[in-house]
Amino acid sequence: MAGTSQVAPDLARVEEIVAARGGRLGASIHLLAATGSTNDDAKTGAREGAAHGSVWIAETQSKGRGRQGRTWVSPPGENLLFSVLLRLSCSPARVPPISLVCGLAVREAVAKALGDGDRVLVKWPNDVVVRDRTGAGYRKVAGILVESALAGAKVEHVIVGIGVNVHTRDFPAELEAIATSLAREGAGAPDRAELLADILGALDRDVEQVAHRGLALVHARLSAHDALFGRPVESDDGSVAGTACGIDPEGRLMVRRADGVIARVASGEMRLRIG
Incomplete structure (x- = not known):
């Protein structure tokens, strides 16, 4: 874990806050001031035998990526950037549902932070968005990257990388019209450790069921918060x-x-x- 002087105050107590929830995810937390990519750190951890539910968090990352190799840019100390290792022995066909249940977990936590569940939606396949107040469009508040490793015909582990825009108010010109953050949407000064604990708790509740039984458990929730439906x-x-x-x-x-x-x-x- 990085020295607490190297991270902002709202992450300094992250281990204590997550542990108090008592879930299976986040029992081992690696808090880094800076890294290349938390997904790459999690891959290394997986090879070295890290346990199910291990989490890597960084204040900033220089090689963060989204789907299709896109770069995820985040100024130090402003957002929540983390990866979680899930050791799930399941069919490769379950990986897309796992990505969606991760989106639901992030959606639930973001909606709680905003105090507005109706405007926060899951955009297939891997984004969480906030609908604008006119209802005509939305802006991205979080992105998810799921990477899996096979052992024979089964998925040996899944690494879920999540980036949530928390404190950022100023975005590059090319993102200004399509990105938002909790702060921009009126959440005040969200505590990133509490946000992480909320995401892990929601994911812990649902992910193993989805990995082994599919989306039936969460399908109604997913349908109720589908950003693309009817569009x-x-x-x-x-x-x-x-x-x-x-x-x-x-x-x-x-x-x-x-x-x-x-x-x-x-x-x-x-x-x-x-x-």
């Missing part, structure tokens, strides 16, 4: 376009095409279609 969408490569009509029990996005046929999208990026 015109298009895949980045243009191969799928239509109206999003839900997420199926396997974690695939359902899109009703213009001809009425429902396409089921297992992976990729979907954007709102304008015009």
